Amino acid sequence: MNPTEQRISEAVEAASDRIVETLCALVSFPSIVKSDPREAGPGEHDCQHYLKGRLEALGFATDLWDPDGPALLEKYRGRPGAHEGRTFEGRPNLGGTLKGSGGGRSIMLNGHIDVVPPGSRDHWRSDPFQPVVEDGFVRGRGTVDMKGGVASMLMAIEILKEIGVDLAGDVVFTTVVDEEIGGMGSLAMVDRGFTADAGIMTEPTANRIAPLCHGILWGRIILDGIGGHAELTPNSWDGSGPVDAVQLVRQMLDGIDILNRRWTTDPRKNHPLMELPNQVIVTQIQAGEHPSSTAGRGEIVVDIQYLPHEKDEFGLGGHVKREFEAHVAAVCQADPYLRKKPARVEWILDADCAEVPADHPFVAAFQSAAEAAELSPALSGFGAHSDIGLPTSLGGTPTVNFGPGDPAQSHQPNEQVSIRDLVDCTKAIALAIHRWCGPAKA
Known part of the structure; x- marks a missing residue:
C-alpha cells in the first residue's frame, strides 16, 4: 500500500x-x-x-x-x-x-x-x-x-x-x-x-x-375448482360436482417440488459463484371462500430465479417462463380434472440479471x-x-x-x-x- x-x-x-x-x-x-x-x-x-x-x-x-x-x-x-x-x-x-x-x-x-x-x-x-x-x-x-x-x-x-x-x-x-x-x-x-x-x-x-446476480420471475398459478358443501358433497373429479381447489393446490406444490429437485442437478440452473441452484420458491398461497365450503379457487404465488445465460432475446426470463409453463401443464396432464381444466400462469414481474x-x-x-x-x-x-x-x-x-x-x-x-x-x-x-x-x- x-x-x-x-x-x-x-x-x-x-x-x-x-x-x-x-x-x-x-x-x-x-x-x-x-x-x-x-x-x-x-x-x-x-x-x-x-x-x-x-x-x-x-x-x-x-x-x-x-x-x-x-x-x-x-x-x-x-x-x-x-x-x-x-x-x-x-x-x-x-x-x-x-x-x-x-x-x-x-x-x-x-x-x-x-x-x-x-x-x-x-x-x-x-x-x-x-x-x-x-x-x-x-x-x-x-x-x-x-x-x-x-x-x-x-x-x-x-x-x-x-x-x-x-x-x-x-x-x-x-x-x-x-x-x-x-x-x-x-x-x-x-x-x-x-x-x-x-x-x-x-x-x-x-x-x-x-x-x-439472479434474475427473478414472479408468477401466479391459478387453479379453478368447483365449490360445494364440504361436509355433504364428496369430490367429483370428472367436474360434475364439487372439486376441492385445496387438493389441486397440494398437487401443484408437489409438482413444484419435483421441478426443484430436477433443477438441483441441472447444469443450466447452477453457477460456480452461486451457493445454491435456481429454485421455484412458493411465497404465497390462497384458497377457499368459506369454512364449510370446498374451495372453488386456489392461487399459488411463486418467485423463480434465473441466471444471465438463460436470458431471452429481450434480456429477460422468457425462456424460463416457457419452461415453467410447460412443467405446470405436465402436472395438469397427470390429473383427470386438470386435464380438462388446466391451471393458468399469470406473470407479475420479470426482473433481469x-x-x-x-x-x-x-x-x-x-x-x-x-x-x-x-x-x-x-x-x-x-x-x-x-x-x-x-x-x-x-x-x-x-x-x-x-x-x-x-x-x-x-x-x-x-x-x-x-x-x-x-x-x-x-x-x-x-x-x-x-x-x-x-x-x-x-
Whole structure:
C-alpha cells in the first residue's frame, strides 16, 4: 500500500463514528416503498433531498427528478425494468457527478433508498426508524438493505475529498427509488444518461465482490375448482360436482417440488459463484371462500430465479417462463380434472440479471482494493436479485454488487449491520475509487 492509500485507510478508520452517524441519518427517513407504486413513500423525497445536500457540499453537480413512468414504459416496453402502473410524483431519483481532472476512468456508485415496510412493531426491539447503536451494530430498517451501503459510498467520497485526494476520472453518484418493487427507478437512472466506465452497487454482500446476480420471475398459478358443501358433497373429479381447489393446490406444490429437485442437478440452473441452484420458491398461497365450503379457487404465488445465460432475446426470463409453463401443464396432464381444466400462469414481474466477467479489468482492480482493505478478494454470486443488469446491459456500465452486512438480514425485523462491516466497506470503496479513477495529474 502506497503512502496515499495508507492515508486513505487511516482516514476511514478515524471516521468510524461519522460513518455510523451518516447511516443513522439515512435510516431516520422512513422511505418505505408502497405496494401501490403510484403512491410516494413517506420519506423517499426527504431522504433524497438530504443526500443531494451532502453531494453538493462536496462539489457534485446534482440532478434530482421525478421520473416519468408512463413515458419510460412506452419507450422500453417489453424490456428490463419497464413495468405497468408506475408513477413517480414525490418519488425522486438523485444523480450527481464530481468531475475529475481528466484522463482517468470514471466510476459510478449506486444504491436504492427505498426500504420494505417494517412489519409488526411487536417484532422489533426498538422503533424501526429510530436507529440504535448497540454492541457494535447499527439497528433499524434499511441498515442492511441498503442504506448501510449508501452511507459507505457517500463517506468514501467525502473522506477522499477531505484528505485532498484528487482524482483523474469522474465519480458518478446515483440513488434510486422503486428497487424493492421492480427496478424502474434504475431504468430511469440509466435512461437519464448516468453511466461510467465501471460501477459498484452497494447491495449487502457481507463485503464480498459479487459480479453476478439472479434474475427473478414472479408468477401466479391459478387453479379453478368447483365449490360445494364440504361436509355433504364428496369430490367429483370428472367436474360434475364439487372439486376441492385445496387438493389441486397440494398437487401443484408437489409438482413444484419435483421441478426443484430436477433443477438441483441441472447444469443450466447452477453457477460456480452461486451457493445454491435456481429454485421455484412458493411465497404465497390462497384458497377457499368459506369454512364449510370446498374451495372453488386456489392461487399459488411463486418467485423463480434465473441466471444471465438463460436470458431471452429481450434480456429477460422468457425462456424460463416457457419452461415453467410447460412443467405446470405436465402436472395438469397427470390429473383427470386438470386435464380438462388446466391451471393458468399469470406473470407479475420479470426482473433481469447480469454478470460481469471475472477477468474484467475493474473486477481485478476492485479485488486488489478489497485485499488492501484486508477483505477477501474472492468473488461470489449475489443470490437475490439486484439492479446491476440495468446499468450493465442497458447503460454499458459493468457493475458489481458489494456492500456491508449479512444479506440474510434484509427485510427482517431488527435488521442490523456491524460497524466493522461499514468501515471496511467504506475503506474498500475509497481504495477502489482511487485505483480505478487514478490520481489527478499535477
